Amino acid sequence: MISSLRGTVSHVGLNSAVLDVNGFGMQILATPQTLATLRTGQEAQVFTAMIVREDSMTLFGFEEADQREVFETLLGVSGVGPRLALAVLAVHTPEAIRVAASSGDDKAFSKVPGIGPKGARRIVLELADKLVPLGTAGAPPKNAWQGQVLTAMMGLGWSEKDATSAIDAATAEAPEVAAAGNVGEILKLTLRRLGQDGARASARSRVS
Incomplete structure (x- = not known):
């Protein structure tokens, strides 16, 4: 499990970046917000989640560990894959996702490209007991x-x-x-x- 990377940014694209880590070019997929913090030629650290499939291993990168935590929680929802989970984080902050999930705001998830009304309702139902706003952790709002x-x-x-x-x-x-x-x-x-x-x-x- 690769939980983080530190290295020199060698490339920043529209939806991915490459970090040179001890001579290895490590590609990560990330949100526009995370990619905006990376500068070619500068050293950077990203928190990562590695998704392993039969035919691929993909690294998803995040500016903060909290983003990775919410990303991994979203992966536990039926029908939500890593790219859709990343799309949710591209639209909402981790705290906004927590608030939407705990308050039953399915419309917030409907704003994410690729998520329809039924999918949004399913996300809210499955996340209800898994994500609560940080200010009220341990007790539902x-x-x-x-x-x-x-x-x-x-x-x-x-x-x-x-x-x-x-x-x-x-x-x-x-x-x-x-x-x-x-x-x-x-x-x-x-x-x-x-x-x-x-x-x-x-x-x-x-x-x-």
Whole structure:
């Protein structure tokens, strides 16, 4: 595992750079922001993540270790490969990604080329418990679960209006669950509530 490189910058391109490390030219793929910090002929250090495939070994370079950490976390999301993860970091800072993930802001991820609405919702759902803003590490932001649960419900086919009403009703009946902020438990509670409402509606229609 190559976790960092220090050497002389011998080339900077549109999406990659080459560092001369003890006579070896090491190519890294990086965001425009990271590449903008490199100057040909000057010494530089980059943090790296190495992606190994059957037919290739690719190094991705980052100005800060935090960027690499978020990059590697993004790779754990279904359907997100290294180039798409790098594209996310090209659009958003690590902290912005943490805030978007923890607050259920799927629209932030939709701004990244190559990520559609469904992909953005999936990213938010899968990152919800993995990334939190650094200022609130160890505890989810207040009511961050609301956007995450709503996104999940809409992803399951419920309208925003119906999902919002069900979430409000379910958490009003179990405020201790809402206070804990566990997205999975709140989602189960809401789905159970919708199932109960559906059963009552069906019973009323039979009576009438």
